[in-house]
Amino acid sequence: MEFLFYIAAAVSVIATARVVTHLHAVHALLYLVVAMMALSLMFYLLGAPFAAVLEIIIYAGAIVVLFVFVVMLLNQGPLTVEQERRWLPRGAWLGPGLLALLLLGEVAFLIAFGSAVPSDVGSLAPKTVGLSLYGPYIIGVELASMLLLPGLIGAYHVGRRLARGDRQA
């Protein structure tokens, strides 16, 4: 399954380069989603299926959606609809769509012939990872939960809209 890995690696590098060099935030986010899907496929091919699923759910699903929300919030106003139409012309879908299509082809190939192609890396079952997570790394899990709660409270506190009088300028 070597060639699948190299195709996914090429897709992720191309998409990441487009993220960094793009001028439109929304287009960059589209490419970022593709880069994360390619990375997720690489995780799967490296024998980490559970990490691949979490990469899709949390990174591409939650964190990027958070970014999309904020980019949309930054541009409120009556012209927003027109602006969004200008941001997403028909050609904008083409690049990320083609890259995602490539990844979809890889996934289809994996579903069809995945068990037939031998792999040189063994897959680590989620059970092994879970046992390690709740065994020797239990303090890390607790610390992560203690990190997420201040993250939530901090985002709520910092992100609240100030009353007009509280503003400096």
Next chain:
Amino acid sequence: MTAHALIVAMILFVLGLAGLLARRNIVYMLLSIEIMLNAASLAFIAAGSRWAAPDGQVMFFFILAFAAAEASVALAILLQLSDRFRTVDADAVSEMRH
């Protein structure tokens, strides 16, 4: 394959670092940080796969939790900045050092 995964992780990290240094729009700087975190997690997963140990994936989960907390707080700060300064340019808020 794992050795090449490390090379890919290095390329992605350098791309993210270049974006972080070159761009002044805070949205892109945050995106670059996410890219760098992704590259680090790829390196961890590749190393865990090389030694057939679950520790790499455990580190990936910690990076995931960290990225979620970091993104939420950073985006809240970004909203606050754009509300007060009407810009998302990192140089525009450099007067914060006083």
